[in-house]
Amino acid sequence: xxxxxxxxxxxxxxxxxxxxxxxxxxxxxxxxxxxxxxxxxxxxxxxxxxxxxxxxxxxxxxxxxxxxxxxxxxxxxxxxxxxxxxxxxxxxxxxxxxxxxxxxxxxxxx
Amino acid sequence: xxxxxxxxxxxxxxxxxxxxxxxxxxxxxxxxxxxxxxxxxxxxxxxxxxxxxxxxxxxxxxxxxxxxxxxxxxxxxxxxxxxxxxxxxxxxxxxxxxxxxxxxxxxxxxxxxxxxxxxxxxxxxxxxxxxxxxxxxxxxxxxxxxxxxxxxxxxxxxxxxxxxxxxxxxxxxxxxxxxxxxxxxxxxxxxxxxxxxxxxxxxxxxxxxxxxxxxxxxxxxxxxxxxxxxxxxxxxxxxxxxxxxxxxxxxxxxxxxxxxxxxxxxxxxxxxxxxxxxxxxxxxxxxxxxxxxxxxxxxxxxxxxxxxxxxxxxxxxxxxxxxxxxxxxxxxxxxxxxxxxxxxxxxxxxxxxxxxxxxxxxxxxxxxxxxxxxxxxxxxxxxxxxxxxxxxxxxxxxxxxxxxxxxxxxxxxxxxxxxxxxxxxxxxxxxxxxxxxxxxxxxxxxxxxxxxxxxxxxxxxxxxxxxxxxxxxxxxxxxxxxxxxxxxxxxxxxxxxxxxxxxxx
Numbered sequence: 001x002x003x004x005x006x007x008x009x010x011x012x013x014x015x016x017x018x019x020x021x022x023x024x025x026x027x028x029x030x031x032x033x034x035x036x037x038x039x040x041x042x043x044x045x046x047x048x049x050x051x052x053x054x055x056x057x058x059x060x061x062x063x064x065x066x067x068x069x070x071x072x073x074x075x076x077x078x079x080x081x082x083x084x085x086x087x088x089x090x091x092x093x094x095x096x097x098x099x100x101x102x103x104x105x106x107x108x109x110x
Numbered sequence: 111x112x113x114x115x116x117x118x119x120x121x122x123x124x125x126x127x128x129x130x131x132x133x134x135x136x137x138x139x140x141x142x143x144x145x146x147x148x149x150x151x152x153x154x155x156x157x158x159x160x161x162x163x164x165x166x167x168x169x170x171x172x173x174x175x176x177x178x179x180x181x182x183x184x185x186x187x188x189x190x191x192x193x194x195x196x197x198x199x200x201x202x203x204x205x206x207x208x209x210x211x212x213x214x215x216x217x218x219x220x221x222x223x224x225x226x227x228x229x230x231x232x233x234x235x236x237x238x239x240x241x242x243x244x245x246x247x248x249x250x251x252x253x254x255x256x257x258x259x260x261x262x263x264x265x266x267x268x269x270x271x272x273x274x275x276x277x278x279x280x281x282x283x284x285x286x287x288x289x290x291x292x293x294x295x296x297x298x299x300x301x302x303x304x305x306x307x308x309x310x311x312x313x314x315x316x317x318x319x320x321x322x323x324x325x326x327x328x329x330x331x332x333x334x335x336x337x338x339x340x341x342x343x344x345x346x347x348x349x350x351x352x353x354x355x356x357x358x359x360x361x362x363x364x365x366x367x368x369x370x371x372x373x374x375x376x377x378x379x380x381x382x383x384x385x386x387x388x389x390x391x392x393x394x395x396x397x398x399x400x401x402x403x404x405x406x407x408x409x410x411x412x413x414x415x416x417x418x419x420x421x422x423x424x425x426x427x428x429x430x431x432x433x434x435x436x437x438x439x440x441x442x443x444x445x446x447x448x449x450x451x452x453x454x455x456x457x458x459x460x461x462x463x464x465x466x467x468x469x470x471x472x473x474x475x476x477x478x479x480x481x482x483x484x485x486x487x488x489x490x491x492x493x494x495x496x497x498x499x500x501x502x503x504x505x506x507x508x509x510x511x512x513x514x515x516x517x518x519x520x521x522x523x524x525x526x527x528x529x530x531x532x533x534x535x536x537x538x539x540x541x542x543x544x545x546x547x548x549x550x551x552x553x554x555x556x557x558x559x560x561x562x563x564x565x566x567x568x569x570x571x572x573x574x575x576x577x578x579x580x581x582x583x584x585x586x587x588x589x590x591x592x593x594x595x596x597x598x599x600x601x602x603x604x605x606x607x608x609x610x611x612x613x614x615x
Contacts, residue, residue, distance in 0.1 A: 009294065012287075012290075016283075016287050019283060020280075020284075023280055029272065029276065032276055033276070033279065036276075036279035036280060036282075036283050039280075039283030039284070039286075039287060040282070040283050040286060042283075042287060043283065043286040043287040043289070043290040044290075046287065046290040046291065046294060047290045047293060047294075049294070050290065050293050050294035050297070051293075053294070053297075054297040059297065062297075063296075063297030063298060064297060064298050064299060064300075065297070067241070067293065067298065067299045068293060070241065071240070071241050071244075071289075071290075071293070071299060074241055074244065074245060075244075075286055078244070078245070078248045078282070081248070081252055082248070082252065082275070082279055082282070085252055085255050085256060085275060086255075086275045086276075086279065089255065089259050089268065089271045089272050089275055090272065092259060092262050092268045092271075093265075093268040093269065093272050096263075096265050096268055097265065097268075102276070
């Protein structure tokens with residue numbers, strides 16, 4: 001079964017759009033962080049689709065098909081680190097304010 | 111072994127980065143061994159390591175441009191920003207050590223995180239490889255998130271860190287998706303290869319895609335620029351800036367406002383320089399670059415106007431400086447928008463000036479937090495007469511931030527205005543000049559509070575280290591304003607090492 005590259009890219013674009021939408025409309029910090037993960041994974045999917053496209057015989061010699069998966073692995077690493085720091089900060093804030101809603105934090109204004 | 115030797119041969123060229131990494135690990139382990147006692151020792155060790163790194167960087171300045179591991183470009187452009195980063199970090203370390211409100215123990219991670227952020231900066235300003243650019247940027251970001259939330263018990267600090275990571279995560283996602291599109295369009299993650307023309311037969315070129323698929327290219331470029339816009343707090347990605355700068359501990363705010371922002375600019379300059387302006391790019395690319403330039407010029411105008419107008423109504427000095435830093439990002443972006451070699455030089459010069467005057471201004475803020483325990487402009491009333499040296503130094507910084515002679519800020523703005531008029535952006539220069547007038551009002555409100563009232567005597571709080579730093583920075587601000595030739599030559603070396611031809615019209 002060979003899925004056309006366009007379809008994979010379209011799926012990645014939809015996932016990215018869903019991530020942005022989730023980021024904009026949801027107020028719970030944990031869901032917002034999950035939306036960011038969705039965006040990063042959309043980027044990963046699009047890296048892999050592009051890599052598969054450039055690895056076709058005629059193109060592989062002049063392009064870098066291996067760069068896509070390498071990039072995706074590093075993105076996974078970054079996403080994990082970001083989630084670790086993000087959740088740590090959520091816990092720190094929850095201890096102070098007993099809420100994880102973005103609306104609940106409003107000390108800084110103006 | 112023979113296969114390994116080329117890799118080992120490249121290692122000495124990464125000496126500054128390796129030294130910083132070793133320093134970060136030593137600081138981390140030593141902090142564990144000390145169990146958080148006596149963190150000041152770690153601060154002194156950090157300073158010592160930074161001096162060593164600076165010395166290695168000076169050696170590299172004179173070495174010819176080279177590439178290590180096919181990824182890390184060692185050139186004068188990168189070394190310029192690395193040197194300023196090391197200098198800013200040393201000042202920030204001294205700030206941490208002399209912050210009267212900071213604990214003297216259990217703050218060892220402070221130094222570890224600062225050095226980690228600096229390593230990120232080192233890689234992001236010196237690579238054409240998008241993987242390494244992303245990793246450097248994320249290393250800087252992750253360390254910054256943790257630093258912004260360093261005061262765990264403080265609601266403001268926790269909120270600042272959370273806002274920072276939420277918007278930072280968004281920008282990272284947007285930027286990475288943009289990079290994935292660029293990779294999809296060109297099949298390479300090397301900026302230099304992307305920008306090169308397609309004449310050599312390979313289709314690795316963005317130029318070929320401008321005509322073939324203009325819309326995806328535009329989306330990809332705009333998404334990546336959005337990621338940079340977040341780092342340098344340009345409208346419409348600026349809204350995190352005042353909150354984070356206000357909530358974070360003041361030394362961290364200094365680091366974010368100065369080193370982190372300048373590093374974002376450096377990466378942006380390299381990105382645009384490699385893609386659109388390097389030698390041998392096709393006419394189609396140059397034409398495209400002009401359109402990107404117009405977009406950046408509009409953003410610069412909006413950014414400086416919004417920053418200055420918002421700063422006008424601030425009563426909190428820290429927040430005022432945050433909006434002022436947004437405005438300055440707008441000024442520095444002018445030099446990028448004109449898309450010429452001279453414009454880039456002007457931008458780099460202005461960033462150097464920005465380092466000097468903002469380090470001084472934030473040092474002043476820290477000094478008076480130590481004296482009054484408050485960040486309000488009103489609490490400064492009459493303090494100018496009791497702390498004349500620091501206050502006069504601050505007035506020098508304010509003059510420079512406004513852009514009046516004889517300071518480095520004036521000359522930097524002069525260069526930016528000149529280059530934008532020269533490149534046909536006269537309207538942008540007019541907007542920037544009007545903005546400078548607006549900024550005069552709020553900068554001089556601070557000076558007025560310092561000197562135009564007197565208050566009853568209280569015992570003086572002596573902070574000799576901070577006083578010394580601020581005074582030295584003020585002297586530098588004036589001296590580099592009067593004798594700007596060396597700094598300008600260093601700034602000119604930047605575009606040259608990015609292979610941007612001079613006098614491109």
